[in-house]
Amino acid sequence: MAEGTHDDGAADVLILGASFAGIELVHQLRRSARGRGLKITVVDRQAEHPYIPLVQERLVGRLDPANSVLPTRRSVEQKAAARYVVGDVVELDPDRKEVVLASGERLRGRFIVVALGSVLAPPAGIEGAERFVDYKFEGEFASAAQRLAALLGPGGEVSRRVSSGDGPYREGEASGPAGERPTIVVAGGGISGVELAGDLARLARVRPAGWRAPKVVLIHSGPRLLPHLCERAGRKAEQHLQAQGVELRLNTRLTRLAAGTAAVRPAGPGGDAVDVPCDMAFWSGGVRPAPVLARLPLPRTAAGWLAVGPTLQCFATPKPTRPDIFAIGDAARVQSAAGEWPTMQRAIECLWQAWLTADNLTRLAREAPEYPHGVPPLRPHTLREDFPHGVSIGDESLVVYGRLVVDFAAVNIWFRRFLMRQYIRRYS
Template sequence: MPRTRPDGKKTQIVVVGGGAGGLELVTKLGANLSRQDFDIILVDRNATHIWKPLLHEVAAGSLDANLDEVGYRGHAFRWGYRYFDGALEDIDRAAKQIVVAPIIDEDGNEVIGRHRIRYDYLVMAVGSVSNDFGTPGVRENTISLDTRADADRFRRRLLNQCLRVSRQMTADPDAESYARVAIVGGGATGVELAAELYSAATALGFYGLEVFDEKRLQVTLIEAGPRILPALPDKLAASATAELEALGVRVLANTPVTSATPEAIITKSGEVIGADIMVWAAGVKGAPFLANIGGLETTRNNQLVVGSTLQTTLDDCIFAIGDCAYYVPEGQGRPIPPRAQAAHQMATTVYHNLRAAIAGKPMRDFVYRDKGSLVSLARYTTVGSLMGNLVGGRMAIEGRLARLVYTSLYRMHLLAIHGWVKGFSLLLVGHVNQVVRPQLKLH
């Protein structure tokens, strides 16, 4: 395809979703394609980006999202793309346009009406949402850490409950009062949140809750499978279980959940697990609006089916990356897992393939390279496994080495979206903030 269309307009590349993959992609496109010939547009319903693997820290108050989030408007100005605020509603493939839903303010007034944005190439990078598997009461009574708004909501409820407990203990030191949290899902999100809560509870006593500490926190981690952290080797999963139990977490494996009420989680065995706050982290799926959007092929979990070049099966001008993409490599029985590293690698492949398509050159097939899995147990420890090419296979790591590798993943993301100079500057500022700013965000 020529750099400019026959009608003289710029070639327009629209990326929907500013998560890990989408933001890295528009950064590369904006930095490397001529602004005179190309118009790069990012569409996202949120005004800012925060790395999703950090949401458990935002929820616990250990991370101030205001310091780590990236404003799309300022970022777009620097890197040569345009940002449009809005939620995708539909894709008109015949007209090669996306339909963006109206923007409504807090008072219910329409700010911007429903409108359309044309595209020559469209990249879907809208991520995923929690999968409740149709379990009764889950949607109404639990919180899923899908967005910063979810994390902020959890933090507010947690702090309110901790304050109630602190006041009750002040009035009656012998009162049996606790902040009870039930987390359903023993994957990385659930495990990391459980550990982070105890780290935060330890620090609350220094910020006005004099009689509250980790002994007043009761966390139950519920997993339907035979053990937590199924992506890790048995030894590391057992190590993480032991670490959590040492903190005070009640870990329940082989415990399917059948329903949720406003006050409790109900298990298949009939146990009623009372909780003040309930978190659902048991799986992910594509957002409901993706189901057959634009007549594209989708899975039962609302993911867009793509081929080896990450183009959707029914439209070569539409790509999909990250959690919303469903791709099973030839000869493998499982799809690419919904991980940040997969989104990063997909963004790199689609960047190359978009440039190849524009230049009329062959595209490259996507090859997923599993770098391993790492799970951070707050300040206590980190466990994980890396694809140890130098040692002939998968290498299990724990402790400080694992923590170093874990933090390096976020640093690589910062460098990818900010460049080397600003990226290193932000890393330095982050270290300074650890010293000069409060340990917890309490508002």
């Protein structure tokens, strides 16, 4: 236990969130001699975590779900010899450095690291947004996989243009013939949307016995796919999706979901909304702050993310007043005198931030809790503007780095699976 930690019920490091950033922070702390002496408690709403970069392949049965999930709780408790608490964070007191869970349990730590991530959620302006099928997290994934199998499997029915009803796929909604080809709509033309549309379209060639191949429609509000990558990557993605039968609707916004239909309209001014068939819809148009972040009394950006300084501390004042609270991963946005840093918000950056935070925590842990000799200087995060991207598109796959686009599916797909196996092996 760190010097000066007197509360036997408190942890030295209390980590909120155990996805990429949180689990890597535990790993890095246990790699150093001083970090191995720290008492760690991890809180997460899940006991296991799917490998999110390939979650769309799990959804369509291309990957075995059992072999693409990290047993996070077991890893933390057995390999890292730390405490793991399954629960939802509802309150945080930054002065007491205390967290309250939905169960009522209270946890304290000398250091708190918030790594609560993001949610894949549509904007509130879409009518019927509750009909989108959530699939990112483990509980959501199980439900999404069941719904997809029910829609495409033997005896699955296709709902058609019924506007009554509150929720998705309710009993009593009118249905068309079971032999009809279901239509699945993917909203969002970034990497997640392109990959999901590609794997759904691949079902036309390879699918579980008895399944029907869906018609896949990708709706994107911009003029080209993969808007955050180079134009050539967007053109390649468009070509590969169209070759696999995906209907692309660019410069188009989805405005409403109802039973059996989706209303779309041109993204620019003017233009009327039209209904298109839609038996299932997935939102892949971007992430939003996890709702819990709005309840935490920590500095936030205008968009609702946690605002941190270059050292990833939440209270980044020139003279540190609360130096022991950090935020990393998708939840954090780095601020400096020059404004918000253009960090990538990717898994690799979560790992980099975890490495830095582990080093800074061990520096702080050398000092007495009240820092009678002052808070030691900490290392700042290094801004990296780019890193190679892997984009799988059904049977095709791209590697994109700057303006370089490598279109070599066999190697790219194998390498992404290799990274998944290495990730699970690293922590198991």
